[in-house]
Amino acid sequence: MRVAYLGPPGTFTEDALREAAAGAELDAVPAASVFAAISAVEAGEADRAFVPFENSIEGAVRSTLDTLAFETEGVTIIGEHDLSISHCLIAREELPLDRIEVVLSHPQGTAQCARFLREQLPRAEVRTASSTAEAVRIVSEGSAQWAALGAAGAAELYGCVVLLDGVEDHPDNVTRFVWIAPGGTEAPAGASGPWRTSLIFAELGDDRPGALVDALQAFSAKGVNLTRIESRPRPGGLGRYMFFVDLEGGVQEQPVADAIEELRSLAESVRILGSYPVGG
Numbered sequence: 001m002r003v004a005y006l007g008p009p010g011t012f013t014e015d016a017l018r019e020a021a022a023g024a025e026l027d028a029v030p031a032a033s034v035f036a037a038i039s040a041v042e043a044g045e046a047d048r049a050f051v052p053f054e055n056s057i058e059g060a061v062r063s064t065l066d067t068l069a070f071e072t073e074g075v076t077i078i079g080e081h082d083l084s085i086s087h088c089l090i091a092r093e094e095l096p097l098d099r100i101e102v103v104l105s106h107p108q109g110t111a112q113c114a115r116f117l118r119e120q121l122p123r124a125e126v127r128t129a130s131s132t133a134e135a136v137r138i139v140s141e142g143s144a145q146w147a148a149l150g151a152a153g154a155a156e157l158y159g160c161v162v163l164l165d166g167v168e169d170h171p172d173n174v175t176r177f178v179w180i181a182p183g184g185t186e187a188p189a190g191a192s193g194p195w196r197t198s199l200i201f202a203e204l205g206d207d208r209p210g211a212l213v214d215a216l217q218a219f220s221a222k223g224v225n226l227t228r229i230e231s232r233p234r235p236g237g238l239g240r241y242m243f244f245v246d247l248e249g250g251v252q253e254q255p256v257a258d259a260i261e262e263l264r265s266l267a268e269s270v271r272i273l274g275s276y277p278v279g280g
Contacts, residue, residue, distance in 0.1 A: 010154030077274025
């Protein structure tokens with residue numbers, strides 16, 4: 001099976017993929033971005049994509065949500081996997097902290113280490129890279145005064161040194177990754193344990209008090225528990241939003257199916273991103 005993942009080699013996504021697919025034979029193909037990984041599935045260039053979805057510190061991975069909401073329609077989430085994330089401060093060679101001029105990382109990486117950067121590297125310029133591994137790769141080939149936030153494995157892969165490890169702001173830093181498959185693909189049958197369903201809805205009719213409450217009541221009335229909800233702006237001007245929801249249960253369960261059907265009567269647009277076993 002050909003799997004596209006957020007690359008280059010050495011990302012936390014690659015670490016999570018290796019752990020999630022332990023024992024399976026995969027052709028793992030690094031992609032330049034989350035968009036490229038998911039689009040490869042929609043275009044038939046990969047059987048699956050494996051991308052970050054949510055972090056316990058920073059919340060949803062915006063690039064993944066935006067790609068699913070606005071850029072791709074012919075894909076679905078069929079599984080998930082959680083990985084504990086420990087960030088390292090990495091440089092090309094040993095370097096005192098007060099000599100670091102630039103720190104490079106993926107936006108999620110810098111956000112997860114914001115307090116460390118503020119307190120320990122207040123004079124360093126923070127710059128963005130397409131992934132944590134790409135940040136380490138750039139540092140390995142660039143200025144001796146630069147550092148990156150990334151995985152210890154990336155430091156080894158690109159011939160760098162770890163200046164400090166465990167620099168994330170909270171020790172219980174966990175990222176949820178998801179498996180993306182072509183639309184119509186069902187999650188593995190016979191999976192034991194609880195299920196999760198992810199969906200998007202938008203346009204609740206005229207702007208009026210209680211419109212969102214009414215939409216959420218569709219789930220409460222059926223006894224369906226929501227575990228995450230967040231809004232994202234929709235194209236077309238200020239004041240237009242879409243809502244991303246995670247809920248307990250699969251679409252094959254009657255209360256969930258009934259709640260989604262009621263939501264369809266209240267919202268102009270409802271799209272199920274996937275219904276899949278809860279990972280660990």
